[in-house]
Amino acid sequence: MSENIFSGLEDLGFDDIDEIDLYHTKKEEAKNEEILHLTDEEKQKNLLYNREVTCPVCGNEFKTKAVKTSAARILRKDSDSFIIFDVINPYFYDVWICNKCGYAAMKRDFNKIRNSEIELVKEKIKPKWHPKAYPDVYDVNVAIERFKLSLLNYYVIDAKASKKAMNCLKIAWMYRLLEDSGNETLFLKQALEGFNSAYFNEGFPLYNMDKFTSMYIIGELNRRLGNNDESLKWFSQIITAQGAPSKLKDRSRDQRDLIKEAEDLEKSADKLNNDETPVKEESKPKKGFFSKFFG
Template sequence: MKDIFSGLDDLGFENVDGLNLYGEKDKKENEPENDFNENSLKDLSHLYDKKLTCPVCGASFTVKAIKTSSYRMKGKDSDFFIRYELVNPYFYDVWLCNSCGYAAMKADFEKIKSFQKDLVKQNITSRWRGRTYTEPYDLAISIERYKLSLLNYVYMDAPASKKAMNCLKLAWMNRLEGDSKMELEYLNQSLKGFNDAYFNEDFPIYGMDRFTTMYLIGELNRRIGNGEEAMLWFSKVITTPSVNKRLKELARDQKDLIKCVKSDENKDSSESYTTSSKKKGFLSSLFTK
């Protein structure tokens, strides 16, 4: 879990890299500059201020929200990451109270229990130094805010599904940044959480029914290299009668993709063996046994 919470030192959280997201034993193993570019004013035109009251400390504050007319989807990845034009909604998905440090994805911000408020005050507020962000938000800022949200979820003992979705969105942001190493780390952590949630939480999970979650678990397995495990989950989706046609098609596509990759690997392995055998035969002909 190295670097999952990196970059939060200046905010008062110096020693948090060893935290376990899901309670299991820990297996230990640069952010770009925030430039105010020529598109900044254009990006701001898609935003408006939304007034909130912090459910933890009661402070009033505003967050940036995106105008409905500014949502422009241009594509979707196989793990449900939506790619947008004009402005990126993921950059504004985390709401943060600068008074107490409470942060959560906007879908969860108001859904905090009394005992969790106490945990936030004990573990977050007591160390919070405050943070001011330049606007509009960029990739580096969004990653930091998602990390703060994840840190809150860990300290407030949030359900595995919340930590899993937070990690998935961090994986997506690192994908945009081109950091494949950290993307893979967050995908791994997201998979752990969704596996836990699938067996221990009620559906829907962030709008996903049981079968959509099954597909996502399969896709996360595929992306981290667990091809055989991914095939099992995709097969469950495909063979379940009540699953909608579109989801079955997605599962078949990803299952076929795994087969193609496996076929190519076997072909490369076979060609390597043939080449090696030929070399061995040539050398053997030069020496008597």
């Protein structure tokens, strides 16, 4: 039997199509083989492109690195919404910086700046700014620097608490990648303070988070910082709320159970320690030097 899937079309004039790779399998295999031999940096570079941006502060036109839409591959997601990616990390490219005036912001905020805020950047950021050439591929340390410059700009223009809080949360995530728990905790605290303020003083959504998602994030940040009682209050409100999505209720129950399990373990450990009583050693008479001869 012929393996030519187009056999029978010869009389119609198609007699030269007996070696067609219908799904381009061989081409894909060759491409994948080529990718295997690339370094990590080369792989990441292939997933980036230059995006043209105009600075709303000084009018400078520049190019910034951006990750191709199809490039981000999710490995897992932490309980506070931090996504761990494979090959390339889109968080590294989340901040846009104008190298002429020093204005920086997370990309969704970059063009959302008022005239009064522009004047503040010109007055307090631009005079001190030292232009910097960044590499073609960013790493976590570059990302931290760029996020901190963004946070400084948010502080200078007195941006909404939700913006500053999200910026701090993303810095905390970057330190998590470095396994730097001290700095992660520092910025988680800053993020929690900002989200708390935003929840009671801003309208929803808070940085693209609806009311219940905001409540969950506040509860989870409290849990991660050891504020268990406060965390349980937020999770309980979600669980009992009529309008909260079922998936968010399930996540809140999971985190509530984690807190209770940790507290039960702590109580058990305390009880075990209290039940243990020190055993006194029986005092024995000391033997003199000659006892080994006359004992």
